[in-house]
């Protein structure tokens with residue numbers, strides 16, 4: 001009986017990375033809602049749900065140190081689980097345009113546990129990712145995770161962000177985008193070698209997740 005339970009547990013942990021949910025607090029929900037009322041670029045009234053965060057983050061390798069840039073962390077719905085689950089020698093660079101979100105996340109970044117990944121918070125535009133990486137002593141990123149509302153951004157700016165992201169990634173790098181629509185998929189396909197997309201129905205409204213890579217891994221199998 002006991003053995004059966006142990007086997008079942010090990011199967012579950014192997015399949016489900018980012019298994020420990022990090023729930024947003026009531027204050028985070030309130031802060032998110034208030035900023036959404038003030039700033040249209042927040043583009044949602046609630047942070048992404050923990051179950052959706054877990055689904056999306058499964059694509060990220062947590063067994064090796066990585067440099068991950070997060071565009072639009074908001075109140076940290078992805079940032080906190082990433083810090084809990086990524087390899088401890090990883091670095092997360094959170095790039096947030098909204099002043100209030102950036103300030104709160106910066107305060108959170110102070111006095112972080114030494115055995116967790118490093119968190120750098122930058123109040124900036126995602127389109128400046130290459131400069132931001134250089135400023136903090138990094139050449140390239142392994143992952144860029146984006147929750148910014150591409151459909152509310154002008155086409156030229158959108159194209160610049162995607163181009164800058166492409167240049168900022170390592171050759172095996174991955175750009176993970178979650179949105180409420182597949183609006184940006186066409187632009188991703190124009191720039192990246194391989195783009196895969198899926199829906200995460202656990203979220204309200206459901207999320208459209210796109211994974212863009214510079215290398216088409218299927219071609220190298």
Ligand SMILES: C[S@@+](CC[C@H](N)C(=O)[O-])C[C@H]1O[C@@H](n2cnc3c(N)ncnc32)[C@H](O)[C@@H]1O
Nearest residue numbers: 042047048072073074077097098125126147148
């Ligand atoms: C839909 S919210 C996502 C928040 C959080 N990642 C989550 O999943 O709960 C979009 C976030 O992107 C930020 N944002 C919008 N445009 C941006 C840009 N150009 N650069 C950086 N952040 C941006 C907004 O301020 C907001 O925090």
